[in-house]
Amino acid sequence: MLVTETDFDRPTRCAPWTARALLAHVGTATERVTAMLAEPAPPAADTDAAGYYRPDKRFSAGTNRERVDGAVAAAVRAGRGAALAARFAGTWCAAGAAVAAQPDDRVVRTRHGDAMLLTDFMLTRVVELAVHGLDLADAFDRPPWTHDSAIEVVTRLLLPGDAGPRVDALGWDRMTLLRVATGRAADEAGARSLREAGVTWLALG
Numbered sequence: 001m002l003v004t005e006t007d008f009d010r011p012t013r014c015a016p017w018t019a020r021a022l023l024a025h026v027g028t029a030t031e032r033v034t035a036m037l038a039e040p041a042p043p044a045a046d047t048d049a050a051g052y053y054r055p056d057k058r059f060s061a062g063t064n065r066e067r068v069d070g071a072v073a074a075a076v077r078a079g080r081g082a083a084l085a086a087r088f089a090g091t092w093c094a095a096g097a098a099v100a101a102q103p104d105d106r107v108v109r110t111r112h113g114d115a116m117l118l119t120d121f122m123l124t125r126v127v128e129l130a131v132h133g134l135d136l137a138d139a140f141d142r143p144p145w146t147h148d149s150a151i152e153v154v155t156r157l158l159l160p161g162d163a164g165p166r167v168d169a170l171g172w173d174r175m176t177l178l179r180v181a182t183g184r185a186a187d188e189a190g191a192r193s194l195r196e197a198g199v200t201w202l203a204l205g
Contacts, residue, residue, distance in 0.1 A: 003140060008081030012139040013184070014132075017071060019139045020081050022132060025071035027088045029128045033095040033121075036108040042115035045107050049123040049157055051114070055203035058112045064205045095125075126153045127202070131182050138184075144175070154178060158199050166197035 008020040017025065057063060078084045099122060106118040130150045137144040151174045158181050159167060167177060170193055179185035181194055182204060195201065 003081070003085075005081055007140055008084070010139045012135050014135055016068065018075070019136055020078075020084060021071045021075040022135060022139070023081070023084045023088065024074035024078060025067070026128060026132050026136075027084065027091050028071065028074060030088065030091045030095050030125060032111065033125065034091075034098045036110070036121075037098050037102065037106075037118075039109060041107045042109050043107070045115050045117045045120070047110075047114035047116050047120075049116075049120040049127075050160070050200050050202070052110070052112075052116065052120070052124050053127075053202035053204065059203045059205050067205050123153060123157060126150055127157065130154050130178065131184070131204070134179065134182075134184050146175070146178075151175065151178060158202075160200055161198065163198035163200075167194065167199060170194075170197070 008018065008023070010019045012019055012022050014022055014025075075084065078087065099118065102118055104119070107115055108118050108121055109115055110121065130146050131154075133146050133150075134144050137146075155174050155177065158177065170190075172180075172190075176185065177194070177199075180187050180190045181199055182202065183191075
């Protein structure tokens, strides 16, 4: 997929981010994996993947402003969009190697102060990449490239307990579920149906 430098200046639904700033944000979110693994492990987990997305100070106006401004600044520092893309390619490879070297029960501390099993935190990274991957694909006017395995991972987070059969009764495919449940599709009636079915609603910045 050829992306020009001009394409990186396209607006995204995550205003005021351009595609360039959104990619910078995704890169920063992935870099946190290696940074937290360099820190001592907390004694025990106190938050799971769904709890990570609870609507508290982490999604307050102040925290969202820091998140927005940080990505814009990172995009400016990187300069060209191609440099951002190359950096992300190295970032995810480094994160994957660092995670593979950890024991299954490794606990990490998030920037919000949560103690989480690394496996749960990595689920939040899949959410970040899957959801913002849709945002980037839409900004570039390209078909989404989300891998089926990523959609399945996020779907399992969104569909706890007996919510699966209720959602299946709506007749949606998993991509539609992902878009509506994360606000990537303007479907108020569909969102209401998902809430009634018991979907886990994630607070997103």
